[in-house]
Amino acid sequence: MAGQKILIVDDDLDFCEATKLILESKAYKVNLAHDGKEGLEKIRSEEPDLVILDVMMPEMNGYDVCVIMKADPGLSSIPVILLTAVNQEMFKTSFTKEMGLMTEADDYIAKPVEPEDLVEAIEALLKGEE
Amino acid sequence: MLTKPNMLVVDNDVAILNKCNSLLLSRGFQVSTAESSKEALQILEKYHRDVDIMLLSLELPGLGAMSVIEVLKKTKSKILVMAISTDCGEEAIAAIHAGAYDCIRKTFTTERFWTKIDRAVERFTLARQLEILKKQRLSILKKDSYDEDTMRTIMNTIPEGLIVTDHHERIVFYNSKVADLFGLQGDAALGLPIEKTLKNADLVSFITESMNLSRSGHSSVHQKVGSIEIEGLTMRVLINSIESDDGKTIGSVSMLQDVSQKKTMDQLKGDLVSMVSHELKAPLSALLMQLSVVLDGLAGDITTKQKDLLGKAKQRTKRMIALVNDLLDLRRIEEGKAVVEIEPLDLGEILHRSIDIMTLSSKDKNINFDVKIVENLPLFSGDRTGMEAVFVNLISNAIKYTSTGGRVQVELKKSGKDIRIKVVDNGIGIEKEDLDHVFDRFYRIKTEQTKSIGGSGLGLYIVKRIVDAHRGTIYVESKAGKGTMFIVSLPLEK
Numbered sequence: 028m029a030g031q032k033i034l035i036v037d038d039d040l041d042f043c044e045a046t047k048l049i050l051e052s053k054a055y056k057v058n059l060a061h062d063g064k065e066g067l068e069k070i071r072s073e074e075p076d077l078v079i080l081d082v083m084m085p086e087m088n089g090y091d092v093c094v095i096m097k098a099d100p101g102l103s104s105i106p107v108i109l110l111t112a113v114n115q116e117m118f119k120t121s122f123t124k125e126m127g128l129m130t131e132a133d134d135y136i137a138k139p140v141e142p143e144d145l146v147e148a149i150e151a152l153l154k155g156e157e
Numbered sequence: 158m159l160t161k162p163n164m165l166v167v168d169n170d171v172a173i174l175n176k177c178n179s180l181l182l183s184r185g186f187q188v189s190t191a192e193s194s195k196e197a198l199q200i201l202e203k204y205h206r207d208v209d210i211m212l213l214s215l216e217l218p219g220l221g222a223m224s225v226i227e228v229l230k231k232t233k234s235k236i237l238v239m240a241i242s243t244d245c246g247e248e249a250i251a252a253i254h255a256g257a258y259d260c261i262r263k264t265f266t267t268e269r270f271w272t273k274i275d276r277a278v279e280r281f282t283l284a285r286q287l288e289i290l291k292k293q294r295l296s297i298l299k300k301d302s303y304d305e306d307t308m309r310t311i312m313n314t315i316p317e318g319l320i321v322t323d324h325h326e327r328i329v330f331y332n333s334k335v336a337d338l339f340g341l342q343g344d345a346a347l348g349l350p351i352e353k354t355l356k357n358a359d360l361v362s363f364i365t366e367s368m369n370l371s372r373s374g375h376s377s378v379h380q381k382v383g384s385i386e387i388e389g390l391t392m393r394v395l396i397n398s399i400e401s402d403d404g405k406t407i408g409s410v411s412m413l414q415d416v417s418q419k420k421t422m423d424q425l426k427g428d429l430v431s432m433v434s435h436e437l438k439a440p441l442s443a444l445l446m447q448l449s450v451v452l453d454g455l456a457g458d459i460t461t462k463q464k465d466l467l468g469k470a471k472q473r474t475k476r477m478i479a480l481v482n483d484l485l486d487l488r489r490i491e492e493g494k495a496v497v498e499i500e501p502l503d504l505g506e507i508l509h510r511s512i513d514i515m516t517l518s519s520k521d522k523n524i525n526f527d528v529k530i531v532e533n534l535p536l537f538s539g540d541r542t543g544m545e546a547v548f549v550n551l552i553s554n555a556i557k558y559t560s561t562g563g564r565v566q567v568e569l570k571k572s573g574k575d576i577r578i579k580v581v582d583n584g585i586g587i588e589k590e591d592l593d594h595v596f597d598r599f600y601r602i603k604t605e606q607t608k609s610i611g612g613s614g615l616g617l618y619i620v621k622r623i624v625d626a627h628r629g630t631i632y633v634e635s636k637a638g639k640g641t642m643f644i645v646s647l648p649l650e651k
Binding site: 142 | 438439440441442443444445446447449450453455456478
């Protein structure tokens, strides 16, 4: 479904800008936040259809934002993709096991990420929403 | 064989001098002569070692014979003195008192001369033999005490701690490093059981285990390595059992090596690698996105040439990302985390997933994949992430070093008590001299063909470390220009 709202929460402005352009080319509406606190505020005020959360951020990190979201009945249904600097595909599974159980994030993507992989992950989650 | 003693004849009476000289020469002695005590002393000073027996006239003018005898006595000379005198009277007795051996009359017959000289030579030779025997004995004694002192000093000088026990695990020896570490005073701890003296439960159990292992005869090399913490220091422990000729365990030797500093340095190095790698990841992430944006035309139209150049830039960026990831993997593995968590694994499922990831990245190369995974394989107890790394590395290598349109075969099956993974490609292969080094850290094969292929030289090193940690083996066979085959065997029973 085109026109869905995605919020990217990441402190790397260059990454945000480029990712925004890519997602907009796929007809998503993209908003940005640059730290965990601002991210949580925008999640509450803008009610995005999906949130991309960087893990390493100032103010409040991505795990914490995710845990708060998932504990809030009003926000818990919004799908979350965590972007982690945790290494490569090979560590994804152990990471998933540990952090997934704790944060209940919907997907995990290791940074750096190929744009098509990110788009694929987003589409898979939003399809589930429909 | 002892050589003949050398002679010095000292007499101012030239007739006697010549007579002695010619008699001695006739029996093959080396002879020097002097006509005064002064001359004699000069010879002794210069050629002291070349004179063994001296025939010395007691009727020399000037300083006289006694002065020569005094000098010999003072210098503790071994030279034997045979006095020559007219009547062998008072002055001869005085000379003998002063150290001369005997006296011979000036009026000697040849027979009388030889009787006296033969006895003198015999006496001298005996004295010399005795001297040699004494020296030998002394040197043996010296060597023994030298060895013991030297060994003790060596033991105390080495920076490592040393503990020797008997078969009852009682202390037989320890060096000063160990005394310092455990606060042992002097030899007080000798003969006491280790658990009473070595206040470190880990070390005591290491020694006990090592002795038990040796007694049970299970391993041919009874050596155990471990690491313990004492007083805030990290000590690497190496234990060897001592065996008697008939193979009985009669004791143990433990070496304690302080690796605290090395550990700190390793930690620092690792932290640096980790930090740099993570710091590189953020800009690389942004760079990858930015390049994609421009390449996809999302920032305006680009020319074919621009697209070509930026495409290459994107490839280089991705290679750099792979390098950073390898460095982080290496860090993890060198921290001893090759095996993080053991769980029963369906290797078939993991291999399927790894191949899915890999085939995506190889779609441009149009590689022909031939995958054979035997169904219902027994579960393998291993580390999931480690196994994924093994598969991903082996398969991505096969793809990397195989040209477009090539073939990669992957096979997973049970073989005896092992699970066996075989990855075969018909790529560029590996030259014989490189084959021994493919598992070395940072080893990269440099040829015209590999120049354009990115890599850190860490992939196979990581694979080997993980396979080793699972007590498995990895085997490689290759022919340059034909292709390469890797076989990993993982034991189902540990």
